[in-house]
Amino acid sequence: xxxxxxxxxxxxxxxxxxxxxxxxxxxxxxxxxxxxxxxxxxxxxxxxxxxxxxxxxxxxxxxxxxxxxxxxxxxxxxxxxxxxxxxxxxxxxxxxxxxxxxxxxxxxxxxxxxxxxxxxxxxxxxxxxxxxxxxxxxxxxxxxxxxxxxxxxxxxxxxx
Amino acid sequence: xxxxxxxxxxxxxxxxxxxxxxxxxxxxxxxxxxxxxxxxxxxxxxxxxxxxxxxxxxxxxxxxxxxxxxxxxxxxxxxxxxxxxxxxxxxxxxxxxxxxxxxxxxxxxxxxxxxxxxxxxxxxxxxxxxxxxxxxxxxxxxxxxxxxxxxxxxxxxxxxxxxxxxxxxxxxxxxxxxxxx
Numbered sequence: 413x414x415x416x417x418x419x420x421x422x423x424x425x426x427x428x429x430x431x432x433x434x435x436x437x438x439x440x441x442x443x444x445x446x447x448x449x450x451x452x453x454x455x456x457x458x459x460x461x462x463x464x465x466x467x468x469x470x471x472x473x474x475x476x477x478x479x480x481x482x483x484x485x486x487x488x489x490x491x492x493x494x495x496x497x498x499x500x501x502x503x504x505x506x507x508x509x510x511x512x513x514x515x516x517x518x519x520x521x522x523x524x525x526x527x528x529x530x531x532x533x534x535x536x537x538x539x540x541x542x543x544x545x546x547x548x549x550x551x552x553x554x555x556x557x558x559x560x561x562x563x564x565x566x567x568x569x570x571x572x
Numbered sequence: 573x574x575x576x577x578x579x580x581x582x583x584x585x586x587x588x589x590x591x592x593x594x595x596x597x598x599x600x601x602x603x604x605x606x607x608x609x610x611x612x613x614x615x616x617x618x619x620x621x622x623x624x625x626x627x628x629x630x631x632x633x634x635x636x637x638x639x640x641x642x643x644x645x646x647x648x649x650x651x652x653x654x655x656x657x658x659x660x661x662x663x664x665x666x667x668x669x670x671x672x673x674x675x676x677x678x679x680x681x682x683x684x685x686x687x688x689x690x691x692x693x694x695x696x697x698x699x700x701x702x703x704x705x706x707x708x709x710x711x712x713x714x715x716x717x718x719x720x721x722x723x724x725x726x727x728x729x730x731x732x733x734x735x736x737x738x739x740x741x742x743x744x745x746x747x748x749x750x751x752x753x
Contacts, residue, residue, distance in 0.1 A: 413625070464652065468752040468753055476619045479612065482612055489602060
């Protein structure tokens with residue numbers, strides 16, 4: 413029983429911590445975030461099962477964690493309000509070619525990152541962007557002004 | 573349902589012709605399915621079994637006796653590997669004579685192989701053999717042997733605790749322990 417409570421508390425603590433940290437942090441795995449991800453299990457590993465080093469305790473801990481993950485996922489899927497609490501909501505970074513400075517500051521997204529995404533989408537300037545969104549998974553999505561721009565692969569034999 | 577967007581900008585007249593919200597897809601009727609419940613049950617089975625204490629150490633008591641003497645053994649019926657416990661053998665002399673003083677308790681060697689054996693009280697005279705001295709039994713109708721155990725090898729371990737005496741037949745108490753991995 414002790415292990416179940418420990419795992420549940422740590423799960424809740426990490427979930428709240430990551431939520432406070434913000435969307436952007438784990439969307440791009442910089443060396444800093446990588447170190448953070450590696451350190452978290454190191455710090456909590458001893459707290460998870462306490463002095464119990466048996467395999468049974470490990471199995472109980474893993475099963476508890478997986479149950480919590482599944483329950484969270486089911487609740488977030490079934491009830492969008494829960495999803496909003498857990499994941500947050502996408503943030504508008506730019507609209508109609510204009511950056512939204514307030515949201516960018518809040519989410520800690522620099523214009524340089526927007527520029528990088530523009531190039532990834534094959535766009536040249538911000539004016540071509542209808543919407544720039546910071547998704548809940550930390551990635552940036554661009555919606556061009558003139559609809560979707562399908563990727564064309566040039567080949568020697570062009571198919572009409 | 574459309575997802576809400578975090579937005580602080582005020583829409584200008586120039587953009588009023590465009591929809592206020594970023595593009596979204598219409599929502600569907602969301603519901604749980606039986607397979608979701610099954611998955612939760614499967615994953616939660618082990619924590620639930622653990623929560624009700626079925627994977628914790630359980631102490632069992634076994635007794636054997638004659639009209640003048642009783643042997644009572646407290647031992648772990650089940651225990652997790654790496655967990656510690658105490659195996660206790662209590663020899664009670666119902667005649668209140670010095671019969672218990674001459675008792676010899678032999679612990680099953682095969683059973684002990686599943687454990688790391690710690691301190692044995694009183695001190696054994698040989699591996700797994702404890703002789704109860706007259707001093708230990710003085711003024712008391714019963715004497716006790718405590719064996720500190722730490723579970724090591726998972727599986728079923730069983731054996732018989734044998735208590736011999738100067739007079740009468742020896743008494744044996746079968747014990748059986750399951751060690752979880």
